Structures are given as C-alpha cells and as structure tokens.
Amino acid sequence: LCHPTALNRRSNMLILVPTELEQAVLLDALDLPGRPRPPVELIGFGLVAAAARTAQLLTDRRPDGVLLLGIAGSLAAEDHCLVGRAYRFNQVACHGVGVGTGPDFVSAGQLGWPQWPAADPATAVGDLLKLADAPAHSAGAAGSGGCLLLSAAAASASADDVAVRRRLFPDAVAEDMEGFAVAAACRLAGVPCRIIRGISNRAGDRDKAGWQIEPALRAAAELACGLLEDVP
DSSP states (O other): OOOHHHHHHTTTEEEEESSHHHHHHHHHHTOOTTSOOOOEEEOOSSHHHHHHHHHHHHHHHOOSEEEEEEEEEEOSOTTSSOTTOEEEESEEEEESSEEOSGGGOEETTTTTOOSBOOSSTTTOBOSEEEOTTOOSSOTTOOSTTOSEEEEESSOOOSHHHHHHHHHHOTTEEEEESSHHHHHHHHHHHTOOEEEEEEEEEETTOOOGGGOOHHHHHHHHHHHHHHHHHHOO
C-alpha cells in the first residue's frame, strides 16, 4: 500500500500501535516486499500504559514525529465516521480525568486544574490537545470542531454511555483509549503527534462478532501511507 520512497524518506517517523492484534494487521498492510517497513512499536492498552510507553520510546528513539494507528469506535451520527473506514483527527480530548461519573462528570480543566501546568503554553496539557498539521476539518467530522477524537479510560458499554459522551463532547466523532495519552507525551517532549484510527464498530456496541477490525485497520494503513508521503 505504501510508496517505497516515501517510507525511506520518513525513516524517523515513529508509528505507535496499542495492541498486538492491531500490530499484526498493520504490519501486514504496511509491508513492502524487498523494502524496509516503517518501524511500528507497541504502546499497550489504555491511557496509563500508552502514556508511559510513549514517553519511554520518545526518549529512546528520539523521533521527528509520531503517528498513532489503531481502531476506534464511532460516536458520530450514522452517516459520519463510518465503520470500516479510517479517519485522521485534528484534535484529541480526554474524558475521565476530573470529578464525577456519567452526566455529573466535570473535567480537570473545568475545575481549573490543568493536567500539566507548564509555564510554556507550548507544553501545557489541558483537556484538549491539537494534533500536528491536521486539516481544520476531516471526512466524518461533525459540528464546528473538526475531527475530534475522545480518549477515555473505559470504552462506552451502552447507548446511555454514548449519549452522555455526546452531550459532554458534542464535537467528538470517535472514541479510543490511547490517543490523548500519546498526544500528551508528545506535547511534553516537543514531538509532533498525528493520529489515524480505523473505525471498527459503533461506540457502545460490545458484540465483537459484528466489528470490522481488519477492514478498519487496513483502511488506517492506507490513509497512513498517504500521510507518510506528505509529511516533510
């Protein structure tokens, strides 16, 4: 799927993947016979492991940029952020760091507590982080905020969970469990972060029999190839 010269030029772009399941499909989809495949590192499942492992990799590998790939659940209306397709996000928000649960949740930022109160605004971490050189809007976007990814410690388990998250984050079109953690680690390190997620399921649907994991990941790999060709 990837143009070989693009991969050679982008050798210092670090690709991160949460789980071994995602890694296996992506390594196959990004493979080029006779050519080096881009480096793909595991960061683990969830916000805590992803933040810690990303920080470790940034120190060890010192990449020029980071690209997070994997699956996510769609929070958008039925005709947006489609299952089996992949999308690039221009910002990522955090859900769950603050006070309360369900509809009573109040974020850290709303409480007046930044997650990292750096003196330099370029490294401060609030409840929402912009991602590197992403377009203002992207396919599947809803509302005026563009393509917003919502990261949470626990995925939605029901329609009620989805309704709460849509009310709290009306611009969010998909949810994952690692994006914000990776973006925060990159922000603290001063490394550009980009996120592409393939949509494997509707958020709140826990019946994996109907998920489209492999098509979503292959779509993410294809979109990543185009991004790798464009990154300077």
